[in-house]
Every structure is written in structure tokens, then in C-alpha cells.
Amino acid sequence: MDRGSDRIVSCIVTNLLSKSYDNVIAVDGIDLDVKSGQVFGFLGPNGAGKSTTIKLLTTLVQPTSGSVTILGINAIKHPLKVRNRIGVVLQQPSYEPTLTVEKSLEKYGMMWNVDRKQRKDKVEELIESFDLQEIRKKKNEDLSIGQRRRVQVAREFMHEMELLFLDEPTIGLDPSARRKLLDFLKNKVKTGLTIFYTTHVLTEAEYLCDKIAIINKGKIIAVDSPDELKNRFGNEKTIKIHMAGIQQNLLKLLSGIQDCKIDFNSGTNITINSNKSELVLMQVLQLLNKNNIIIEDLSAMPTNLEEIFIKAVNDSNASSS
Amino acid sequence: MHPVLRLVNRNITISINPGFLIWQIIFPLIYIFVAGFAYTSLIDDVPFENTKLDYPTYLATGMIGFNIMNSTLISGIIIWNDRRHGMFEQIMAGPFTRTDYILSNICTIGIVGMLSAAIIAFVGYPIFFDSIEFSAFTLPILIFASIFGSILFGSIASIISTRLRSSEGFNVIINTVFLFFAFVSTAFYPVSGTPEPLATAFYINPLTYLVDIIRAGFFGTFSNFIITEMFVLIILAVGLFSIATRLLTRLDF
Ligand SMILES: Nc1ncnc2c1ncn2[C@@H]1O[C@H](COP(=O)(O)OP(=O)(O)OP(=O)(O)O)[C@@H](O)[C@H]1O
Numbered sequence: 001m002d003r004g005s006d007r008i009v010s011c012i013v014t015n016l017l018s019k020s021y022d023n024v025i026a027v028d029g030i031d032l033d034v035k036s037g038q039v040f041g042f043l044g045p046n047g048a049g050k051s052t053t054i055k056l057l058t059t060l061v062q063p064t065s066g067s068v069t070i071l072g073i074n075a076i077k078h079p080l081k082v083r084n085r086i087g088v089v090l091q092q093p094s095y096e097p098t099l100t101v102e103k104s105l106e107k108y109g110m111m112w113n114v115d116r117k118q119r120k121d122k123v124e125e126l127i128e129s130f131d132l133q134e135i136r137k138k139k140n141e142d143l144s145i146g147q148r149r150r151v152q153v154a155r156e157f158m159h160e161m162e163l164l165f166l167d168e169p170t171i172g173l174d175p176s177a178r179r180k181l182l183d184f185l186k187n188k189v190k191t192g193l194t195i196f197y198t199t200h201v202l203t204e205a206e207y208l209c210d211k212i213a214i215i216n217k218g219k220i221i222a223v224d225s226p227d228e229l230k231n232r233f234g235n236e237k238t239i240k241i242h243m244a245g246i247q248q249n250l251l252k253l254l255s256g257i258q259d260c261k262i263d264f265n266s267g268t269n270i271t272i273n274s275n276k277s278e279l280v281l282m283q284v285l286q287l288l289n290k291n292n293i294i295i296e297d298l299s300a301m302p303t304n305l306e307e308i309f310i311k312a313v314n315d316s317n318a319s320s321s
Numbered sequence: 322m323h324p325v326l327r328l329v330n331r332n333i334t335i336s337i338n339p340g341f342l343i344w345q346i347i348f349p350l351i352y353i354f355v356a357g358f359a360y361t362s363l364i365d366d367v368p369f370e371n372t373k374l375d376y377p378t379y380l381a382t383g384m385i386g387f388n389i390m391n392s393t394l395i396s397g398i399i400i401w402n403d404r405r406h407g408m409f410e411q412i413m414a415g416p417f418t419r420t421d422y423i424l425s426n427i428c429t430i431g432i433v434g435m436l437s438a439a440i441i442a443f444v445g446y447p448i449f450f451d452s453i454e455f456s457a458f459t460l461p462i463l464i465f466a467s468i469f470g471s472i473l474f475g476s477i478a479s480i481i482s483t484r485l486r487s488s489e490g491f492n493v494i495i496n497t498v499f500l501f502f503a504f505v506s507t508a509f510y511p512v513s514g515t516p517e518p519l520a521t522a523f524y525i526n527p528l529t530y531l532v533d534i535i536r537a538g539f540f541g542t543f544s545n546f547i548i549t550e551m552f553v554l555i556i557l558a559v560g561l562f563s564i565a566t567r568l569l570t571r572l573d574f
């Protein structure tokens with residue numbers, strides 16, 4: 001690999017990367033290309049292989065087959081070189097139970113060979129950014145789960161790095177801590193950091209990520225920018241109609257309408273999912289009008305990433321079974 | 322700073338706490354003074370190689386070996402805690418190799434073992450002052466014993482900690498093993514006068530070798546047998562260390 005002569009534009013490149021455990025294929029031949037300076041979102045249902053991918057990319061586990069290049073370095077041949085230049089916040093909590101928050105930040109900086117003066121400044125800066133003032137003298141074992149997670153994420157910023165892996169960093173964080181972290185990350189990206197980010201919170205991915213990959217059963221089923229994904233999967237819209245009274249014969253009335261999926265939950269609500277939502281809505285409204293059914297409320301929801309996610313995963317499950 | 326030294330720094334910071342200090346220093350001292358003098362009325366001079374030692378002297382020197390063994394418990398505890406609290410994985414995702422991690426544990430044990438041996442020797446000094454035969458070998462022998470004793474028992478503690486996931490299991494096993502080592506050894510009483518199956522058992526116990534070597538350093542009682550014991554200690558330490566390294570390398574995340 002020719003490093004140094006030209007700027008590295010791809011931070012992460014994998015080729016048919018796979019990892020099997022006994023009889024489970026956790027990661028199944030994925031190809032990634034993550035450009036530097038972006039936040040790359042990695043989404044997928046439980047057990048899809050997200051954490052395993054992060055462990056492969058950070059050299060914690062060896063792949064069964066395939067190649068991994070991180071920051072231009074062959075990660076299978078030179079794992080330590082890679083680890084020296086990246087940061088990782090794993091999904092699993094990690095902490096030194098008997099140390100105080102500030103001491104554990106300081107010691108983590110020491111472990112990364114950050115010099116003493118810089119360590120002190122960093123600790124103060126992070127205590128500020130992550131709102132840790134009140135708990136700075138508390139021992140890690142006495143913290144709440146969300147506080148501990150905040151310390152864990154803050155700790156990783158004690159050292160410099162070019163590429164950061166975050167495996168569901170916001171689990172357990174309250175909404176304001178969550179937003180604060182996302183904004184902190186956005187600022188870091190502006191200074192040149194590249195982030196590989198897994199989450200289940202799709203609004204978060206939408207807010208933060210420049211590019212999103214969706215993984216299911218170890219395979220990547222979609223990679224694109226959030227907007228492109230919406231265009232691709234998202235021409236289906238959801239419309240909700242709430243009616244004044246219970247309508248017994250609604251199902252029969254609406255059964256003639258094509259190209260849509262209609263759900264009645266309680267008899268007073270209709271949920272319509274359709275690609276041609278405008279057309280379907282017109283027909284439904286006409287029918288309701290003709291039968292003198294009064295509409296109390298009507299709402300159309302814009303497509304969001306969550307629906308795209310569910311649709312993409314369902315499609316992929318359907319095509320694989 | 323070298324990665325191993327950075328990890329040693331961290332290990333020492335997390336393991337030094339009041340409970341550990343009491344266990345490591347206060348307990349052996351109380352034992353030397355209380356038991357040493359209480360048993361003097363029951364136990365005559367103890368024959369050792371070609372000299373005779375009074376019991377407090379014999380016990381104080383034995384306690385140094387016992388203490389080196391005990392300090393290796395911290396290696397097991399560090400590994401075990403690191404796995405339980407996710408730090409093992411986090412460290413392995415950082416600028417360290419597994420060899421760095423194991424070496425740092427052994428160094429931590431070495432430092433703690435040597436320090437606590439030094440404290441015992443210092444406080445016990447008035448007791449065995451009379452019998453000590455300082456020679457050019459005394460200090461090198463003590464350092465040799467601290468290093469290889471630490472590696473040997475540290476490896477045993479590490480091996481046990483890689484095999485067990487629960488803290489109860491870890492505590493029970495490690496305490497049983499170390500209790501066996503402590504009492505079936507020459508740390509507390511000499512092999513002479515011990516009934517036969519036990520006397521042989523003393524010599525399948527590495528603590529006996531360690532303690533014999535330490536006493537030889539203090540009392541200048543070198544013999545071919547002590548030299549053999551030194552070789553056995555080296556071989557056991559190296560063998561167990563390589564097993565511990567291999568097990569730790571195989572640990573999956
Ligand atoms: N050490 C292991 N041994 C055996 N199987 C494993 C191991 N680690 C992961 N797996 C399996 O690999 C698959 C992917 O797991 P992984 O942890 O990567 O999922 P994930 O996408 O991170 O899920 P989640 O959203 O729940 O965190 C799962 O089926 C899991 O059971």
C-alpha cells in the first residue's frame with residue numbers, strides 16, 4: 001500500500017470481510033469504503049453483526065476471511081499500528097470501578113502516553129463538555145448507568161485519533177445528554193475526525209451521519225446518504241385518519257381500493273401505507289364522504305429513517321427466506 | 322514511556338487500596354510477631370541445612386516467600402476485574418499488545434512482591450539479626466527469588482483467572498490453591514519431623530523451593546540442593562508463564 005505519497009481519502013476499506021463463530025456467520029462478506037471526514041452510520045437489527053464488524057475493524061477479533069485496511073494500513077498484518085491511531089468506545093461498558101471520574105480520565109490519558117500538562121487540560125475540558133462537574137469526585141462504581149456511559153465516551157477523547165468507532169454510544173443517555181454528545185461529535189468531525197457510528201436510534205443517525213449502511217444477518221443491504229435512502233425506499237407514505245365513531249362496515253367499504261395497505265386498529269382509526277398515497281387518499285375521502293362518516297383528524301407522516309430501516313430489513317428478510 | 326510501564330502505572334494505581342495493604346503488610350507482620358513468639362515455647366530451634374534457627378527467625382524468612390506468593394494474587398484480581406468491567410477489551414483495543422498486558426501484570430507483581438518482601442525483611446530484621454550471614458549473594462538471591470516467585474505464582478493466578486467467569490469461583494479456587502501452597506510448604510515449619518507423605522508433598526510445592534532459596538540467601542547456606550531448587554523454580558516459572566500467555570492470547574471477546 002502506498003502511504004504518504006498521496007492523501008488517504010478512504011479511512012476504512014474492507015473486502016469480502018467475514019467472521020464466523022462456530023456455526024454462526026456474524027459478518028458475511030461485507031465491502032465498506034468509508035471516506036475520511038465523514039460520520040458513517042451503521043444500522044441494523046439486534047444480532048445483525050454491527051458490534052462484530054467494529055471488533056473486526058478495530059483488530060479486536062481476527063476475520064475468518066477477507067481484508068481490512070484502516071487509514072491505509074493492513075489491519076490484519078499490523079494491528080498495533082492501526083490501534084495507535086484510532087479510538088473505540090465499545091458497546092460493552094468499561095470502567096475502573098475504584099477510581100474517581102477525574103482520576104480515571106487522567107489515567108486513561110496516561111495510558112495513551114499523553115503528557116501530564118495536556119492530560120490536565122483535557123480532563124477539565126471533557127468534564128466541562130460532558131457535564132461531569134457534579135460527579136467528578138465520585139467513584140465509577142457509584143455512578144448511574146447513564147453517567148458511566150458518559151464517562152466512558154468522554155474518556156476516549158483523552159487522546160488524539162484520526163478515526164473513532166462508537167458502538168451505540170448513547171445507550172442510557174437522557175435526551176439532553178444525547179443531543180449534547182451528538183453536537184460534540186459534529187464539532188469534532190469539523191476538525192477532521194472520521195466517525196464510524198452504530199445506533200438503533202434512527203433520528204440520531206439522520207441528525208449525525210453523512211452516509212448510512214444498513215446491515216442485516218451479516219450482509220450489507222443498503223449504503224447511501226440519508227436523503228438518498230429516503231428517495232430510494234421512501235416514496236411510500238403513511239396517512240392516518242381518525243373518525244368520530246366506530247365504523248363497523250369500514251373494511252367492506254374500503255376493500256375495493258387498490259395499491260395500498262389499510263389497517264383498522266380500533267374501528268375508529270385507519271392507517272394507510274401506499275406508494276400512491278395522494279391517489280389513495282382521494283378515494284378514501286370520497287368513500288367516507290359518500291357514507292357520511294365524519295373525520296376528526298387526518299395526518300400524513302413524512303417518511304422517516306425508521307420506516308426505511310424497517311422496510312429495508314423486512315425486504316431483505318423476505319428475499320432471503 | 323514504554324507501554325508496559327504505562328500499564329504498570331495503571332495497575333498499581335488501581336490495586337493499592339487499604340484492604341490490600343492490610344492483607345499484604347499488616348497481616349504478615351502480626352503473624353510473625355504473634356505466632357512467631359507464641360510458638361517459641363512449643364517449638365525448639367529449627368534445623369536448617371547445617372545451622373539451627375530459632376522459630377521467629379525461621380518464620381519471618383518464610384513469611385517473605387509467603388508474601389511474594391500472596392502479592393501475586395493481585396495479578397489474578399487485575400485480570401479478573403479487567404474482564405468483568407470491560408477494561409481488558411478496552412485495553413486490547415488501545416495501543417497495547419497482549420504480551421504488554423501480561424508483562425505489565427508480572428512487573429506489577431514483582432514490584433509489589435519486592436516491596437512487601439522488603440518491608441517484612443526490614444521489620445523482621447531485629448528478629449533474625451543474629452543469624453544473618455550477609456554475603457555478596459544475599460541481595461541478588463532475594464531479587465532472583467522475588468522475580469521468579471512473582472512470575473511463577475502470578476502465572477498460576479493468571480491461569481485461574483482466565484478460566485473463571487464468576488468472582489466466587491475465582492476466590493474459592495485461588496484461596497484453596499494458595500492455602501495448600503502455604504501450609505504444605507516449609508514456610509511455616511521445617512520438613513524434618515514431618516510424617517512421610519506430607520514431607521514428599523512439601524517438595525512438589527513451588528513455595529517450598531522459593532522459601533528455601535530465600536533462607537539460603539539470608540543465612541548463607543548454599544548447597545547443591547539449593548542450586549537445583551533454583552533451576553526448578555526457573556523452569557516452572559518459564560513454563561507456567563508461557564501457558565498463561567497462551568491462555569490469555571486465546572481469550573475471545
Ligand atoms: N463471541 C461470540 N461467540 C459466538 N457468537 C457470537 C460472538 N459474538 C457475536 N456472536 C454472534 O454474532 C452475531 C452478531 O452479533 P453482534 O454482536 O455483532 O450483533 P449486533 O448487530 O451488534 O447486535 P446488537 O444490536 O444487539 O448489539 C449474533 O448472532 C451473535 O450471537
Ligand SMILES: [Mg+2]
Pocket residue numbers: 050051052091167
Ligand atoms: Mg452490538
